[in-house]
Amino acid sequence: MSWRKEQRRAERGYHHGNLKEALLQAALGLIAEKGAAGFTFADAARMAGVSAAAPYRHFRDRDELLSSIAQRGFEQFEARLTSAWDDGRPDTVTAFERVGKAYLAFARDEPAFYNAMFESGLPVDANPALQAASERAFNIIRAAAERLAALAPPGTPRPPAMMMALHIWSMAHGVASLFSRGDAARRKLPMSPDELLEAEVLIYLRGLGFPTDRRPQKKSAEPPPVPPEASSGSGVPPGGPWGKPK
Amino acid sequence: MSWRKEQRRAERGYHHGNLKEALLQAALGLIAEKGAAGFTFADAARMAGVSAAAPYRHFRDRDELLSSIAQRGFEQFEARLTSAWDDGRPDTVTAFERVGKAYLAFARDEPAFYNAMFESGLPVDANPALQAASERAFNIIRAAAERLAALAPPGTPRPPAMMMALHIWSMAHGVASLFSRGDAARRKLPMSPDELLEAEVLIYLRGLGFPTDRRPQKKSAEPPPVPPEASSGSGVPPGGPWGKPK
DNA sequence: AGCTCATGTGAACGACTTTTACATGAGCCG
DNA sequence: CGGCTCATGTAAAAGTCGTTCACATGAGCT
Numbered sequence: 120m121s122w123r124k125e126q127r128r129a130e131r132g133y134h135h136g137n138l139k140e141a142l143l144q145a146a147l148g149l150i151a152e153k154g155a156a157g158f159t160f161a162d163a164a165r166m167a168g169v170s171a172a173a174p175y176r177h178f179r180d181r182d183e184l185l186s187s188i189a190q191r192g193f194e195q196f197e198a199r200l201t202s203a204w205d206d207g208r209p210d211t212v213t214a215f216e217r218v219g220k221a222y223l224a225f226a227r228d229e230p231a232f233y234n235a236m237f238e239s240g241l242p243v244d245a246n247p248a249l250q251a252a253s254e255r256a257f258n259i260i261r262a263a264a265e266r267l268a269a270l271a272p273p274g275t276p277r278p279p280a281m282m283m284a285l286h287i288w289s290m291a292h293g294v295a296s297l298f299s300r301g302d303a304a305r306r307k308l309p310m311s312p313d314e315l316l317e318a319e320v321l322i323y324l325r326g327l328g329f330p331t332d333r334r335p336q337k338k339s340a341e342p343p344p345v346p347p348e349a350s351s352g353s354g355v356p357p358g359g360p361w362g363k364p365k
Numbered sequence: 366m367s368w369r370k371e372q373r374r375a376e377r378g379y380h381h382g383n384l385k386e387a388l389l390q391a392a393l394g395l396i397a398e399k400g401a402a403g404f405t406f407a408d409a410a411r412m413a414g415v416s417a418a419a420p421y422r423h424f425r426d427r428d429e430l431l432s433s434i435a436q437r438g439f440e441q442f443e444a445r446l447t448s449a450w451d452d453g454r455p456d457t458v459t460a461f462e463r464v465g466k467a468y469l470a471f472a473r474d475e476p477a478f479y480n481a482m483f484e485s486g487l488p489v490d491a492n493p494a495l496q497a498a499s500e501r502a503f504n505i506i507r508a509a510a511e512r513l514a515a516l517a518p519p520g521t522p523r524p525p526a527m528m529m530a531l532h533i534w535s536m537a538h539g540v541a542s543l544f545s546r547g548d549a550a551r552r553k554l555p556m557s558p559d560e561l562l563e564a565e566v567l568i569y570l571r572g573l574g575f576p577t578d579r580r581p582q583k584k585s586a587e588p589p590p591v592p593p594e595a596s597s598g599s600g601v602p603p604g605g606p607w608g609k610p611k
Numbered sequence: 612a613g614c615t616c617a618t619g620t621g622a623a624c625g626a627c628t629t630t631t632a633c634a635t636g637a638g639c640c641g
Numbered sequence: 642c643g644g645c646t647c648a649t650g651t652a653a654a655a656g657t658c659g660t661t662c663a664c665a666t667g668a669g670c671t
Binding site: 321 | 485527556
Binding site for chain 2: 652
């Protein structure tokens, strides 16, 4: 039954017209199904209804397709983090945690992108555009950390924002990689990955001396009035950041 | 020049004698070089001086070889964590951090194992033995967290040990994955991965109310004498957990 | 109408995975 | 010691991929 290919071609003519995009979409689907390792250039071509050689008109090789996807992934990632951060509204801590949740949500909702970005084993510094995209995404976390660091309670040494950003990133990435994806999520947890990360971040922030019982701060002037309980020990949410056993 | 194979065979006879082990070693080397994705069954066979079909006498397929390596990796991992934990000597917090360092050290010293264990994309629950080995390794962290939780300062709600273990694991894994390996380590950091993780854990523990200025505790009876500054805010090490900018 | 160049095709090469039928020889049994 | 057997190895073959090359097609410009 090789009339299928003829059929396809009859429908769309000799030239595909939008092969590059079609290949990206096909690859995305395949990676979601079988992982970046299992994804095959030939399969993507087949799925787009073209010969195995056609993709080479649009990508130097399989790796370039993969890294294109990773790049696109970082762009969407950045967009989602940006939107989650929402410039620190309604208050910095709340927004900060929303960023953490967005990280997990992305890993969950876009397994193909996440896979290509973090688990495909392709060298980040191979493609400068890829590296730049990754950099921009991280800068969201960094900017958020910067704002948070500026809020550090007086009396304690101010934590380096870069360090905070790296810490938060590692937490989110660790939770996402270990517990929030595919089969690794099979490990039975006492709480959801989201809750796990939220508690982790809250405890961490408390360790830095931040008040972690979130209450809407005045959105007009954020830095100025640091709540009085900032440097005291009373900022503990009832029941601790891990909440009550439900 | 195909006399090489004949040569090899002349040296060792028709039967290899220890092929399984030789294949595991060869694979380990190849994975270290080119990653689990780039590693090839045929290459391992070649390296062991046997035909491409020979490995199938010892492993059902490529994946089984990979998962054997992962399993062996988890065993060594467990051994190193156990030794680092050293049953909580000289004091729980110190030992706990040593475990974190051991995690990073393993990722650094045994990239092939680490790769097979965490980055090869093979389903953890495929092989029950693999799953068990992974479980045992995690249990070290869990046991350590248990001991640490028991030390929680009075007056604050006691954190669930399981949660702590998962948090620590995710931190260590996040730092290792993002910053402590191969090319991803290319990202220029303000501090070493070890320091990064140490600071992260210290801040986290402080967030839980633990005293984090380590001083040798009496090794005889550990739980009893919680230092007085446990629940106050004065447990901040000079300069904070991130130390002084050197 | 005709040219040109981007885009797609088919065939071919070498490498890899896996299966199959056959070869070898180590260890046991009489 | 002679012979049997079975674990272990080999060669060959089929099927898949990645990748390249010479060639085909037709969209868009002149």
